[in-house]
Amino acid sequence: MVSTGNIRYIAIGKRDDQQIIASHTSYKLDGADYPSLIEKVISASKFNERSRLTITSRDVGTIHYDTTASCAFFVVTAPSYPQRTAFRMLNELKDSFTARIGNSVADAQRNSLNSRCKPVLSSIASKYDIIENVDRLEALKTETDAIKGIMHSNIDTLIRRGENLDELDDRANSLAVDARMFHTETRRVKRTMWVRNAKLWVVLLLVLIGLVAWVSVAFAAPALWLLLQYVVIPIYDQLKSDSSSNEGMGIAQLGLALVGQLQG
Template identity: 30%
Template sequence: MKVFNLSVLYKGAPKVVLLKGAYDLTSFGYFQRGSVEEFMRFTGQIIVERTQIGMRATVKEQEYNCHVYVRNDSLAGVVITDHEYPPRVAFTLINKFLDQFATEVSCSVWPTATESSVEFKALEKLLADYQTPEKADAMTRLQSDLDETKIIMHSTIDSMLQRGEKLDDLVAKSDALSTQSKTFYKTARKANSCCVIL
């Protein structure tokens, strides 16, 4: 999972203005990075231009997802990721950096600002923090923990089932199972043992 770009844009009347961008282009060749960054800027502006105010969208381009959200105040955010990156986390990230940007940079400068004139250092830190969604996002971290617990449970059950003769002994000695359940288990074992494929 990888985040390549975070961008804050303003959807003005004549055109879309890039206010600030942060890029992680380390996975690209050194001589490709300038062109890749330029393409990401261009793509972000086109997507914001074509997204209605108040809407969210995800646009797939080759092996990349471009997540965009244009707020009601015309402030827009773009996150470019690979296909594995969770869209929910990308949109959470957009909301976070747009809210932070709106509190730190006055809305009166948005229509006329340029990327070099806007001071907003939080974008670089967020880009680094959200490279691993499990660390940055509580919901993703919880899901990851649940998946890990499920894998541990499956491996425990699987390791128990691999010891078939010991499981038979446990069933026979168990006080928790009724005689009927024990009989059902023995019958099922016998019925299934004839069908083992070698």
């Protein structure tokens, strides 16, 4: 798990010889020498005057420590980390360490308990690195800050909306005018297209009629010529010769005779 930088370093030291017997680094600042700094604190002449204390360091953050008769427990946190949460962590660290490894303190040397204490130290560091997971008050504060941020954002949005009401009204009116113009233009285009389609159909109908007439004439003229050439004219000549003896036959009688011949 990647550290957020709230918990940076945890260490356990012996009070009698001022040595660090176990430590764990969860977040390393550039140039920070946590072990040397903690050893300076535990070896200070006035260290035993206070059983628990918070020390602010501009180089590494904030140092909190708590003690028992034989050990001192240290944690280096971010400057903004709550003091009450840091000491809750130290209390849990003291209980876990005493229950599991407390009997080995007397014979421990510098960093000799690192491997045995690593699971405990890394677990506590991960747990307390996210403040909201272990500090209800801090979680409520975070939640309140989030709600405040949302409220401020909503208020800003409402203010901006209020400032833009006139602009939105103008846009709405403009859209209404555009809609009416679009509707009018659509109707005009529909009428124009209908007239064009009507003209096209009329032209197509005239072309079709002309084509039918041309085909009719093209095929009827030769048939009519053949009819006259090979049927009507021979019959007419025959009737005319047959009726030459009767000079009094008129045009009407000749026509009737021709029709009779065609029907016969």
